[in-house]
Structures are given as C-alpha cells and as structure tokens.
Amino acid sequence: MDKIKKLNNGIEIPMLGLGVYLSQDGAETVNAVTWALEAGYRHIDTASVYGNESSVGLGMRESKIPREEIFLTTKLWNDDMRKGRELEAFEASLKRLQTDYVDLYLIHWPVENFEKSWKVMEKIYASGRAKAIGVSNFKEHHLESLLAVADIVPAINQVEAHPLLNNNGLAGCCRSKGIAIQSYRPLGGPKGKLMENATLNKLAEKYGKTPAQIVLRWDIQRDFVVIPKSVHKDRIISNLAVFDFELLPEDMEIIDSMDQGHRFCADPDNFDF
Numbered sequence: 309m310d311k312i313k314k315l316n317n318g319i320e321i322p323m324l325g326l327g328v329y330l331s332q333d334g335a336e337t338v339n340a341v342t343w344a345l346e347a348g349y350r351h352i353d354t355a356s357v358y359g360n361e362s363s364v365g366l367g368m369r370e371s372k373i374p375r376e377e378i379f380l381t382t383k384l385w386n387d388d389m390r391k392g393r394e395l396e397a398f399e400a401s402l403k404r405l406q407t408d409y410v411d412l413y414l415i416h417w418p419v420e421n422f423e424k425s426w427k428v429m430e431k432i433y434a435s436g437r438a439k440a441i442g443v444s445n446f447k448e449h450h451l452e453s454l455l456a457v458a459d460i461v462p463a464i465n466q467v468e469a470h471p472l473l474n475n476n477g478l479a480g481c482c483r484s485k486g487i488a489i490q491s492y493r494p495l496g497g498p499k500g501k502l503m504e505n506a507t508l509n510k511l512a513e514k515y516g517k518t519p520a521q522i523v524l525r526w527d528i529q530r531d532f533v534v535i536p537k538s539v540h541k542d543r544i545i546s547n548l549a550v551f552d553f554e555l556l557p558e559d560m561e562i563i564d565s566m567d568q569g570h571r572f573c574a575d576p577d578n579f580d581f
C-alpha cells in the first residue's frame with residue numbers, strides 16, 4: 309500500500325498526516341509537530357482558525373527537516389471569505405507559518421459565494437505559493453456549483469469521515485471528478501468515544517493493533533488520505549504505524565457496515581459559524 313498519493317496536478321501527498329485542531333498554540337503544538345516529524349510524518353494539517361499556525365511553523369523549523377520534504381496544509385477561514393479578504397488571509401497564514409508557500413490551501417467551509425473565493429484561490433495557485441488548492445466540507449451539490457465556474461479542479465475535498473459516517477458515496481463522486489478525498493475527525497474526535505466501539509476493539513484484538521490503527525488502516529486501504537490529531541508522543545508514533553499490516557476484505561466490509569450517517573461536526577448544509 310503506497311504511503312504517497314498523487315493529486316490531480318501531479319503533486320504528491322503523504323496518505324497520513326498530523327492534524328492539529330485543538331492543539332494549543334505554544335509548546336503543545338510545537339511538540340506535537342516536532343515529535344511527528346521525528347517519527348516520520350511528512351504531512352501537517354492546520355488552519356488559520358485553529359490559532360496555531362505560528363507554532364506549526366516553529367515546530368517545522370525546530371525539526372530541522374527541510375521545508376520541501378514536508379507537505380503543509382492550511383485553510384481559508386469563513387469570515388475572510390465573507391469579507392473578500394482571501395488574499396490577505398493567505399498572506400497572513402504564510403507569515404505565521406514562516407514559509408513562502410503551502411503545499412495545499414483549502415476553502416474551509418462552503419460559505420455563500422464560495423465560487424468567488426475559488427477564483428482568488430486559483431490566482432494564489434497560479435502565483436506558485438500554493439502547490440495545490442482544494443476544498444473542505446463540500447457535498448456533491450457544492451462541488452457541482454464550484455466546477456461550473458472553476459478553471460482548476462480542486463485537488464482534494466477534506467470531509468468528516470469515520471466508521472459512523474464513511475462518506476463512501478461522496479468519495480466516489482469526488483474520484484469521478486478527479487478530486488482526492490481526505491478524512492478529518494477519523495478517530496471520532498475528542499469526545500466521540502469511537503475508540504471504545506466494541507467492533508473496532510474486536511478487530512484491534514484480531515490484528516494485534518489499536519482501534520485507532522484499525523480505523524486509520526481502513527482509511528488508507530479505501531484510498532482516503534487521513535490526518536489523525538494527537539498531542540501525545542506515544543499516540544503520534546503509534547498512529548503512523550499502519551503500513552505493516554492489511555485488513556482483510558471482510559473486515560473492511562465490517563467497518564463499512566458501521567455507517568449510521570452520524571456527524572460529530574456540523575453539517576455543511578447547516579452551519580452557523
């Protein structure tokens with residue numbers, strides 16, 4: 309199973325990265341990023357709204373891993389789209405991240421008139437300061453509206469996805485349009501209790517792995533790029549250790565069958581932030 313995926317413009321993204329949502333700005337995020345890079349991660353997912361871009365930048369620098377070896381994602385926040393501040397927001401993110409480019413820049417949520425913001429994203433892409441551009445929290449109808457005006461097809465759609473909301477249907481739609489799919493909140497988040505699920509624990513026992521490793525492996529085998537978050541060194545290390553085993557087709561099906569359409573995060577058709 310490849311650790312790397314080629315996006316629709318030829319850029320390569322590591323299949324597993326570190327998420328930093330709710331990682332506190334300061335030592336917590338700096339440590340998480342440096343531990344991850346030490347452990348072999350080469351992909352970090354942040355966003356301006358997480359308030360920790362400076363710490364992500366610092367962690368990357370402290371790691372001494374060359375910038376060009378790291379795949380860095382950040383995201384354009386909703387208020388910046390509403391106020392037409394896309395370019396300023398992007399430049400502020402670069403400054404906080406202490407870098408002159410990002411590997412992937414995403415529209416964070418499909419706020420009204422996202423088509424207009426996409427045109428600015430295309431300009432940012434043309435400037436070479438984002439190696440790829442994409443979207444997040446887009447449903448099929450959002451993608452249709454975007455593609456109607458887009459000169460550049462998004463490289464990625466980053467959406468909530470985990471065993472209780474597998475989003476296999478949306479993934480198929482994205483792939484048919486050349487858009488890779490990425491799952492956020494793969495472990496069910498901080499209060500989801502997904503890691504306590506009996507089916508996942510039974511599979512974990514069968515393979516001699518943790519429930520988190522089972523879910524992350526399921527994501528990789530179904531070709532979802534995945535970005536688990538942790539601020540604990542042991543978990544950061546173990547979450548990456550998913551390339552030395554394979555789930556049997558029947559076990560992939562068991563996890564697929566856990567879907568309940570359950571969202572831990574907001575519905576992209578109904579959010580108020």
Ligand SMILES: NC(=O)c1ccc[n+]([C@@H]2O[C@H](COP(=O)([O-])OP(=O)(O)OC[C@H]3O[C@@H](n4cnc5c(N)ncnc54)[C@H](OP(=O)(O)O)[C@@H]3O)[C@@H](O)[C@H]2O)c1
Pocket residue numbers: 326327328329330353354416444445466467491492493494495496497498499503518520521535536537538539540543544546547573
């Ligand atoms: N585009 C979007 O709208 C959006 C929305 C949400 C998230 N995201 C991105 O996706 C990333 C991942 O999603 P998420 O942070 O919401 O949730 P998540 O990765 O599903 O879950 C993170 C939670 O799981 C815990 N955890 C980590 N590894 C574990 C393990 N091996 N066993 C048990 N628990 C474990 C973490 O605790 P500790 O930290 O204490 O270890 C944390 O409480 C985010 O960090 C962010 O980068 C994007």
